[in-house]
Amino acid sequence: MSLLEKIVRGLPVSPDIQQALTSPDLLRKHALYLRLPHLLAPAYGPVTPQQLEQLSAYGYLYFRFLVEFDQVLDQAGHQPLSAAATGRIFEFCAVYEAAIRGLSALFPEADPFWNHFAQCKREYAGSNRQEKTLAATRPAFTAAMFEELAAGKSAACYAMVHALDSLSGRSQPSTPLLTCLRHVHIGLQCLDDVDDFVQDLHHRQYTFAHYGVISENGINSTLRPGKGT
Known part of the structure; x- marks a missing residue:
């Protein structure tokens, strides 16, 4: 049994959420985020297999919490949250807590990782706010705006580079790897x-x-599905 499966089995969440977190289809869909520590590891020095497995498991759980939270925000913008949706997000708080506890075991409180992680979260939050503003105002959308938004929405993923920097004792962020991840996520x-x-x-x-x-095509940008063209 993998570390991820062991962690999920111990979470105080419903069997449905446990199944969703370890669904083979979703694990394949999100394979990049599970494999990312191992894909980046050759660029670093001494990071143990155990540390890579922990980064993979706890990073993935944090990623799944963000995905769920983002979906709740989208739903809340269109209709009141149902009791089931409200209960689900509270259960996913346990997923978030497990991820943070695991990361805290890898990185002491004073580790530079946490400042970098906080910056990644600020960038992610800013892009989410920008996305909601664009949906409400529907302005002209340039390629530069798209790239900035796409890169920011994936900013939490960049924390993996900062994590490996810290674990390997590297004092400066690995800028080429951060740039690579930015371009991958824009694509x-x-x-x-x-x-x-x-x-x-x-x-x-x-x-x-x-x-x-x-x-x-000269379509009226205020049109919505079902209202014709």
């Missing part, structure tokens, strides 16, 4: 915006893909 956001085009439109989100279709 992934492009794919997501295309794959989720109809779903995002239904939820009244506003993406670079939507703006491209609107501007190229």
Whole structure:
């Protein structure tokens, strides 16, 4: 049994959430985030296999909490949260707490990792606020705006570089790796915006893909699904 499975089995959450956290389909979908410590490790010095496994498990749990929280924020913008959705996010708080406890065991309170992690979270939060503002105001959407937004929405992932920096004793952030992750996530956001085009439109989100279709075809940007064209 993997470390992730052991942690999930010990969480005070419903069997449905335990299953969701270890679903083979979702683990394959999020394989990048599970494998990221191992993919980056060759660029570093002495980081043990145990530390890499811990980073993988606790980083993934933190990532899944963010995904769930983001979905709740999107739903809350369109309709009141149901009792089930409210209960689910409270259960996911246990996932968040497990992730932080695990990271705290790896990084003492004074470790530089935590300052870098806080900056990543601020960048992530800022991009989420910007995304909600764009959905409400629907301005012209430039490529530069898209890249900034896509990079910021993935900022929590950059913490993995800072984590490996600390564990390997590197005093300066690995800028080339951070730049690489930024470009990877901009590309992934492009794919997501295309794959989720109809779903995002239904939820009244506003993406670079939507703006491209609107501007190229002269469509009224205030239109919503079901109101005609």
